[in-house]
Structures are given as structure tokens and as C-alpha cells.
Amino acid sequence: MISRTKRTSLWLLGLTAGLILTILISLNLGTMSISPIDVWRTMIGQGTDQNQLVLFDFRLPRIVIALLIGAGMAISGAILQGVTHNDLADPGILGINSGAGFAVVLFIYLTQNSLTSTVFILPLAALGGAVLAAALIYLISWKNGVSPIRLILVGIGINAAFSALIIVFQLKMDPDDFTKAQIWLTGNIAGTDWSYTLALLPWIVILLPIAFYKASTLDALHLGDETAQGIGANVEKERIFLLVIAVALAGASVAVGGAIAFLGLVIPHLARKLVGARHHHMLLTSALLGALLLLVADTIGRNILSPSEIPVGIIVSLIGGSYFVYLLMKS
Amino acid sequence: MAIRTDNNMQSRPLLALLIIFGGIILLMAAMILSIIYGAADIDLPTIWQSLTQFDPSQTAHQIIRNLRIPRGLAAALVGAALAVSGAIMQGMTRNALASPSIMGVTAGASFMIAVAMAISSQVTTISLAIWAFAGAGLGAGIVFGVGTISKSGLTPVKLALAGTAVTSMLSALSSGIAIHFNIAKDMSFWYAGGVASVQWIHVKLLAPIVIIGLILALLLSKSITVLNLGEDVARGLGQRTVLTKIIATTVVLLLTGAAVSVAGTVGFIGLVIPHITRFLVGVKYQWIIPAAAVLGALLLVLADTASRMVNPPFETPIGTMTALVGVPFFLYLARREGRGL
Numbered sequence: 001m002i003s004r005t006k007r008t009s010l011w012l013l014g015l016t017a018g019l020i021l022t023i024l025i026s027l028n029l030g031t032m033s034i035s036p037i038d039v040w041r042t043m044i045g046q047g048t049d050q051n052q053l054v055l056f057d058f059r060l061p062r063i064v065i066a067l068l069i070g071a072g073m074a075i076s077g078a079i080l081q082g083v084t085h086n087d088l089a090d091p092g093i094l095g096i097n098s099g100a101g102f103a104v105v106l107f108i109y110l111t112q113n114s115l116t117s118t119v120f121i122l123p124l125a126a127l128g129g130a131v132l133a134a135a136l137i138y139l140i141s142w143k144n145g146v147s148p149i150r151l152i153l154v155g156i157g158i159n160a161a162f163s164a165l166i167i168v169f170q171l172k173m174d175p176d177d178f179t180k181a182q183i184w185l186t187g188n189i190a191g192t193d194w195s196y197t198l199a200l201l202p203w204i205v206i207l208l209p210i211a212f213y214k215a216s217t218l219d220a221l222h223l224g225d226e227t228a229q230g231i232g233a234n235v236e237k238e239r240i241f242l243l244v245i246a247v248a249l250a251g252a253s254v255a256v257g258g259a260i261a262f263l264g265l266v267i268p269h270l271a272r273k274l275v276g277a278r279h280h281h282m283l284l285t286s287a288l289l290g291a292l293l294l295l296v297a298d299t300i301g302r303n304i305l306s307p308s309e310i311p312v313g314i315i316v317s318l319i320g321g322s323y324f325v326y327l328l329m330k331s
Numbered sequence: 332m333a334i335r336t337d338n339n340m341q342s343r344p345l346l347a348l349l350i351i352f353g354g355i356i357l358l359m360a361a362m363i364l365s366i367i368y369g370a371a372d373i374d375l376p377t378i379w380q381s382l383t384q385f386d387p388s389q390t391a392h393q394i395i396r397n398l399r400i401p402r403g404l405a406a407a408l409v410g411a412a413l414a415v416s417g418a419i420m421q422g423m424t425r426n427a428l429a430s431p432s433i434m435g436v437t438a439g440a441s442f443m444i445a446v447a448m449a450i451s452s453q454v455t456t457i458s459l460a461i462w463a464f465a466g467a468g469l470g471a472g473i474v475f476g477v478g479t480i481s482k483s484g485l486t487p488v489k490l491a492l493a494g495t496a497v498t499s500m501l502s503a504l505s506s507g508i509a510i511h512f513n514i515a516k517d518m519s520f521w522y523a524g525g526v527a528s529v530q531w532i533h534v535k536l537l538a539p540i541v542i543i544g545l546i547l548a549l550l551l552s553k554s555i556t557v558l559n560l561g562e563d564v565a566r567g568l569g570q571r572t573v574l575t576k577i578i579a580t581t582v583v584l585l586l587t588g589a590a591v592s593v594a595g596t597v598g599f600i601g602l603v604i605p606h607i608t609r610f611l612v613g614v615k616y617q618w619i620i621p622a623a624a625v626l627g628a629l630l631l632v633l634a635d636t637a638s639r640m641v642n643p644p645f646e647t648p649i650g651t652m653t654a655l656v657g658v659p660f661f662l663y664l665a666r667r668e669g670r671g672l
Contacts (some may be wrong), residue, residue: 016584030398053450061572069395086494092494092499125540140662140666141666143663150666152491152492153428153491153664154662154666155660156491156495156661156663156665157665158656158658158662159495160598160599160654160658160661161654161658164598164648164650164651164654164655164658165652167519167648167650168647168648169387170519171519171648172645178515178519179510180514182506182509182519183510184513185506186503186506187509219391220471235515252635255434259519261499261503262496262499262516282430305511308511310510310511311506311507311509311510313503314504314507315504317499317500317503317504318500318503318504321496321499321503322496324496325473325477325493325496325500328477328481328489328492328493328496329477329480329481330481331481331489
């Protein structure tokens with residue numbers, strides 16, 4: 001029997017290797033297939049102009065953004081599950097995604113702007129929506145404290161409310177904006193360029209380390225409120241701080257990638273299975289797994305019906321949803 | 332579970348009768364309101380004339396006969412169908428959250444309609460309905476299946492979660508199909524359409540199914556009252572619970588499938604109306620089912636009329652109007668539910 005830490009290191013190593021391999025495959029596949037040798041040549045600056053354009057301006061930003069969103073959503077889910085000590089919590093189920101979605105749809109509707117021209121403001125709008133949804137859920141579930149089950153049921157209700165509102169505004173849009181919003185709501189990272197990546201990067205780069213730093217607090221909260229208080233954690237304050245981090249991560253990811261469901265739910269589960277429940281290991285594994293899953297899903301969505309694309313959210317929903325149903329049957 | 336703790340084991344037949352007959356009168360009034368109000372305002376004498384001395388050359392008569400009346404009738408039928416489906420589901424599963432939209436039935440139906448529209452651009456109303464039935468069965472089958480297979484059984488929370496999961500999977504698939512086959516706009520018009528574009532053919536399709544469904548539901552109502560006491564009690568009283576459940580599920584699928592195929596996804600009626608009805612008339616499903624049918628019809632006709640009044644000349648999707656009523660109610664249930672679980 002190998003030790004836990006050693007096992008974790010092995011998994012982390014394996015996942016990193018898998019990630020690098022997937023990145024290479026993803027660079028290589030597409031409407032225009034570029035052979036691995038040409039990928040390499042282009043990477044070291046000796047490729048043709050056309051290859052350079054496809055790889056650096058189309059595929060690479062999309063890959064980076066898939067990695068960022070995957071990691072962001074997964075960590076958001078992991079934090080939410082730790083904070084609510086409920087393994088079924090996730091930004092999608094709690095209605096945080098649809099809150100962000102509502103804000104974005106409202107924003108598109110009010111400004112009549114296309115999605116591309118507002119790339120730096122959209123994350124802020126989404127963030128506002130996510131915070132609004134989270135605050136509503138927290139306030140409505142509050143009744144001498146926040147019971148995890150109540151939190152989830154209230155989340156389902158909030159989700160329904162925002163989904164209804166989204167439809168109202170969506171139906172008032174002109175056909176072009178409508179289809180864009182629809183694709184966005186399904187979860188999609190097509191048509192990304194570096195500006196999207198740059199819009200998202202600071203959020204992830206700042207928030208992920210904070211999440212990792214708070215790993216031991218999450219460990220304490222996951223044990224339950226009484227135990228956490230017993231070992232000296234200021235439960236309510238820590239909970240709100242961590243919720244803010246989770247909501248910010250989800251909001252920023254959703255703003256760029258759309259409402260990708262199930263990622264935040266499923267990845268922490270898998271990570272827990274692989275390396276155990278301690279957040280020091282689990283969070284890192286979740287980040288890698290989330291990045292990997294989203295990149296794999298996007299690569300599949302991009303290629304399976306090429307030249308037309310399947311939004312990545314659909315692929316993730318299918319993979320994640322089946323796994324979630326399996327979890328429900330086992331629990 | 333909330334229903335059981337709520338049960339004060341009383342039934343109020345007089346109030347129930349009052350609700351049923353008073354409700355029918357109110358329903359008539361609401362239908363007239365719904366016929367009067369719209370993009371073209373119409374007065375009462377014209378309505379009467381269009382019924383007694385129909386003159387095809389008059390636009391107002393045409394509007395009344397071919398747009399407003401079928402629309403009002405369809406709203407009433409859909410409301411009744413969804414409310415009764417919800418009542419049966421809640422009674423049968425003793426689960427306060429059971430309802431067509433939460434349990435994946437509506438998502439299943441919309442999924443199959445996406446499939447139908449993708450396969451052929453010229454789908455007839457009838458075949459659309461058949462697809463919706465199949466889809467309703469698919470959605471409910473998966474959600475029920477997950478709940479039943481799982482070790483700790485069908486708790487309300489698990490049901491809500493399984494329903495949410497299956498719903499988002501199926502709607503992801505639907506929008507995938509919609510985007511890929513370029514039918515997104517058709518789909519979402521149907522999805523949020525409500526009863527705006529209902530024609531007589533829809534009513535002719537809907538009416539017999541809903542009437543048969545309601546009769547079956549009334550015949551079953553006594554068994555559902557017994558089943559609501561708990562499966563063991565029901566078996567002890569000599570009820571063939573499996574048979575009751577199979578028939579009841581079939582009725583639910585018939586009613587929901589028909590409603591969804593005509594009106595798209597109208598949420599929350601099936602959740603809210605049975606609760607209100609139970610609160611008013613007590614625990615006997617012999618009274619709950621007819622009263623829920625009347626109240627459901629009334630609520631949907633009013634919601635449909637309101638959807639035209641909110642932001643004229645645009646129509647607000649009817650699902651939004653029902654969500655406006657339904658979500659606060661759901662949140663109230665969720666707050667209460669959290670304590671006993």
C-alpha cells in the first residue's frame with residue numbers, strides 16, 4: 001500500500017501528463033488537421049503563416065480558456081460542496097449560473113451590443129448576477145442558520161425563477177442576438193480569441209491561490225459546523241468569505257464560457273475518489289481534472305460533427321449528468 | 332414529508348363542492364375576459380353575435396371563433412391537465428415536490444419534440460403530440476427510475492435533484508439538436524409559446540385526452556387517497572398498489588403529454604395547484620382531483636390573459652407568468668421542507 005501523499009503525487013503527475021497530451025491532440029485536430037510535426041515546427045517558430053494563424057490565433061486561445069474555465073468551475077464547485085457540507089452543491093444546481101446568465105442576457109438586451117464588443121464588461125455583469133443569485137439563496141434559506149438541504153432546494157427555486165426571466169428577455173431579442181444568447185446559455189467557448197482569455201485570466205490567477213490557501217478552513221467546515229467551531233473557526237465569517245470566492249470563480253467562468261452545467265458538481269466528486277477528501281490535495285486535483293474534462297469535451301465538440309460544432313456545455317452535460325445520476329442511485 | 336404532517340385527516344366536501352361549482356362560474360367569466368382582451372378589443376355583444384349569427388366576412392367574428400375561443404379552451408384544458416397530473420403524482424408518491432415540470436416530464440416531452448422537428452420540418456400536430464407523449468414517458472421514466480433504484484428510496488430532495496439533473500441533461504440535448512439543425516427559433520417559440528397560436532385542431536386533440544384522463548383520475552381517486560396513507564397501509568386494506576400505480580402513471584403521462592404537446596413547457600401549475608387544493612378541501616382525492624382541475628383551468632386562463640396584458644402588444648411567455656406565482660410558493664415549501672428532512 002503506497003502512502004496517500006505518494007498516491008496524490010502520482011495522480012497529479014498522471015493528470016498533468018494527460019493534460020499536456022490532450023493539449024497537443026487538441027492543437028493537432030480541427031477542420032484543418034495539422035500534423036504533430038507541423039504543430040511542433042509552428043510552436044518553435046518555423047511553421048507556415050497559415051499554421052501559425054490557426055494555432056496561435058484560433059486553437060491556442062481556445063485551449064487556454066477551456067483550461068481556465070474548467071479549473072475555475074471545478075474549484076467553485078469544490079468550495080461550495082465544502083462550505084455547504086453537501087456533496088450535491090454546484091453553481092448550476094444552486095442557480096448561480098442562471099443568475100449570471102440572466103445578468104448577461106439582460107445586459108445584451110439593454111445595450112443591444114454584440115457579445116464580442118463587450119468582452120471585458122460581460123464578466124462584471126455575470127459576476128453581479130452570480131452574486132445576486134447567491135445572496136438571494138443565502139437570505140431565503142436563512143432560518144436560524146443555513147441548512148444544506150434548504151440551501152439546495154431554495155437554489156432549485158431561484159434557478160427556476162432566473163430561467164423564466166431569461167426566456168422573457170431572450171424572446172424580445174432580434175434573431176441574431178437570440179441565437180448568440182442561446183448558444184452562450186448552453187455553454188460554449190467557440191469563437192474565442194485572446195481578449196476573452198485576458199479577460200478571464202486575472203480572476204483565475206488571483207482566486208485559485210486564495211482557494212488553495214483556504215484548504216484547511218474547508219477541511220474544518222466540511223466536518224460540520226459544530227466541529228469547525230470546536231477547533232476555533234469563525235464558521236459564519238469563513239463561510240461567507242469562501243462563498244464569495246466560489247461565486248466570483250463561477251461568475252467569471254460563466255461570463256466567458258456560458259452556463260456549463262455539472263462540471264462543478266462532478267469534478268470534486270471524482271477528485272475525492274482519486275485522492276481523498278482533504279482539500280489540500282483535492283483542490284489541486286479538481287483544478288487539473290476540471291481543466292482536462294473541459295478541454296476533452298471541447299475537443300470532442302469541435303471535431304465530432306466537423307465542420308459544425310457542438311457547444312461544449314452539451315458534451316459536459318451528457319458526461320456530467322450521467323455521472324450525477326449514477327451518484328444519486330448509489331447514495 | 333409535508334403532506335403527511337399536514338394531514339389533519341379531514342375532508343371538507345361542502346367547501347369542495349363550492350370550489351368546483353363556484354370555480355366553474357369563475358372559469359366562464361375568466362374565459363369571457365380572455366376572449367374580450369387582446370390586440371383587438373372586442374365587446375360582449377360581438378362575442379354573442381359571433382356565436383349565434385356567425386358572419387365570416389367580419390374580422391372580429393373570425394378572431395373570436397378561430398383565435399380567441401380555441402385559445403381560451405386550450406388554456407383551460409392544459410391547466411386542468413397539469414394540475415390533475417401534479418395532484419396524482421403528489422398523492423401517489425406522498426412527495427410534496429412531485430410535479431410534471433420538476434420530475435423531468437416536461438423536459439422529456441420538449442426533448443422529443445426537438446427530435447421530431449429535427450427529423451422533419453413538416454410535423455403535424457398529431458404526430459407532435461405522439462412524440463411529446465413518448466418524451467413525457469422517457470423523462471418520468473428516468474427520474475422515477477433513478478429514485479426507485481437508489482438505495483434510500485425516493486426522498487423529496489433526491490427527487491428534486493434527479494429531476495433537475497435529468498431536466499438539464501435533456502434540455503442540453505434539446506438545445507444541441509436545436510442549434511445543430513438550425514431550429515432554435517422554432518423550438519423556443521414552441522417552448523415558450525403557451526397557447527398563443529392554438530388552433531381548433533389542438534383543442535380537438537386535447538379535449539378527448541384530457542376528458543378521458545380526468546375520468547380515469549376520478550375513478551382512481553379513492554385508491555390514491557388510500558395510497559397516500561402509505562403503501563403498507565394501502566396493501567393492508569387490500570389495495571393492489573402496483574396496479575394503481577401503473578394506471579396512475581399512465582394517466583399522468585397522458586395528461587402531461589397532451590398539455591405539453593399543445594402549450595409547451597408551462598411550469599409550476601402542477602406543483603402549486605394541488606397544494607392549494609389540498610389546503611382548501613382536505614385529504615380526499617375524490618374532492619382534490621375535480622377541485623384541482625377547476626382551479627388549474629382557472630389559473631391558466633387568468634395567466635394567459637395576464638400574459639397579454641403585461642407588456643402589450645408583446646406577449647409575455649405564459650411559463651413566466653406561472654413561474655411568478657410558482658417560484659415564491661416553491662421557496663416557501665423549500666423553507667418548510669428543510670426542517671423535517
